Amino acid sequence: MTLQRPPVNSLNLDLLKEMSKSLDEIAKNKSKAMILTSASPKVFSAGLDIMEMYKPDLKRVEEFWTTLQEVWFKLFGSNFITAAAINGHAPAGGCLLAMSCEYRVMTGGNFSIGLNETALGIVAPNWFMDTMTNTIPVREAEYALTTARMFNVEEALKVGLIDEVATDKDDAIAKCKGFIGKFDRIPALARSITKLKMRQAAIKRLQDGRREDLNEFLQFVQNPKIQKSLEMYIQSLKKKA
Numbered sequence: 360m361t362l363q364r365p366p367v368n369s370l371n372l373d374l375l376k377e378m379s380k381s382l383d384e385i386a387k388n389k390s391k392a393m394i395l396t397s398a399s400p401k402v403f404s405a406g407l408d409i410m411e412m413y414k415p416d417l418k419r420v421e422e423f424w425t426t427l428q429e430v431w432f433k434l435f436g437s438n439f440i441t442a443a444a445i446n447g448h449a450p451a452g453g454c455l456l457a458m459s460c461e462y463r464v465m466t467g468g469n470f471s472i473g474l475n476e477t478a479l480g481i482v483a484p485n486w487f488m489d490t491m492t493n494t495i496p497v498r499e500a501e502y503a504l505t506t507a508r509m510f511n512v513e514e515a516l517k518v519g520l521i522d523e524v525a526t527d528k529d530d531a532i533a534k535c536k537g538f539i540g541k542f543d544r545i546p547a548l549a550r551s552i553t554k555l556k557m558r559q560a561a562i563k564r565l566q567d568g569r570r571e572d573l574n575e576f577l578q579f580v581q582n583p584k585i586q587k588s589l590e591m592y593i594q595s596l597k598k599k600a
C-alpha cells in the first residue's frame with residue numbers, strides 16, 4: 360500500500376477512508392502480507408492533517424477521528440502480516456502507522472521518526488502510547504513521549520523503533536519481503552492468533568474506551584487555546600518555506 364497524497368502524505372479524512380477501504384480489501388482477498396510505504400521521496404507521512412483539526416466542522420472532525428481509530432484497528436489488529444518500508448520522515452501519526460505494522464525498515468538519510476505530540480502542547484492518545492510500548496521498552500517510550508523525541512535512523516534502530524536500515528526504498532521493500540518470508544514455514548493461523556494475543560490488551564482498551572477517546576478529541580479541538588496554538592503551528596510550518 361503506497362501513500363500518495365503530496366506533498367507530505369498528511370492524513371486527512373479522504374486518505375484515511377481510502378486506507379480503511381484498502382485494508383478491508385487486503386483482508387478480504389486473503390493476502391498473505393502488506394507492505395506500507397510512501398510515493399514521496401522524503402516523507403513517509405507527516406501524520407494527521409493539521410487542517411482537519413483547525414477550525415473544524417464538527418461532523419467532519421468526528422468522522423475524521425473515528426476513521427483514524429478504524430484504520431488503527433484494521434492495521435494494528437490485522438490477521439495478515441504487515442511491514443513498513445519507511446522511506447522518509449515519519450512524525451506523530453506517521454510514526455503511529457509505522458509502529459502499527461509488525462516490522463519496520465527505514466531508509467538511511469537525514470530522516471526522523473517519533474511521537475512529537477508533547478512538543479506541540481498536546482498529549483498523545485492512550486492507543487498511540489500503547490502502540491509505542493508494544494514496539495519499544497516502556498521506559499524508552501515514556502522518555503520519548505515526554506520529551507517529544509524525534510529519533511534519527513541510527514537512534515531508532517538502537518532503541519528498536521525500527522528493525523533494519525535500508526539504502527533506498529527498493530532495498531527497504533526487499534528487506535520487508537525478507538521479513539515476510541520468515542513466515543513461509545510457520546502455520547498462518549498460529550502466527551496470526553499469536554500476534555493478536557500480543558496486541559489484544561491495546562485493542563481492547565480502545566474498543567472499551569472508543570467513545571470516550573472521541574469525546575476527549577472533540578473537546579480538545581474545540582478548545583480556543585488549542586485552536587490558537589494550532590494556528591501558530593500552521594504558520595510556523597508555512598514560514599519554513
Ligand SMILES: CC/C=C\C/C=C\C/C=C\CCC/C=C/C(=O)SCCNC(=O)CCNC(=O)[C@H](O)C(C)(C)COP(=O)(O)OP(=O)(O)OC[C@H]1O[C@@H](n2cnc3c(N)ncnc32)[C@H](O)[C@@H]1OP(=O)(O)O
Nearest residue numbers: 369405406407408409410412448450451452479579596597
Ligand atoms: C498539532 C496538533 C495540535 C492539536 C490538535 C488538536 C487535538 C489533538 C488531540 C489529539 C491528537 C493528537 C495526535 C496528533 C497526531 C498528529 O499526527 S499531529 C501532526 C503532527 N505532524 C507534524 O508535526 C509534522 C509537521 N510537518 C513536518 O515536520 C514537515 O512537514 C516534514 C518533516 C514532515 C516534511 O518536511 P518538508 O519536506 O520540508 O515539507 P514542509 O515542511 O515544507 O511541508 C510541505 C507542506 O506541507 C504542509 N504540512 C506539513 N505537515 C503537515 C501536516 N501534518 N498537516 C497539514 N499540512 C502539513 C506544510 O505546511 C507545507 O505547506 P505549504 O507551505 O506548502 O502550504
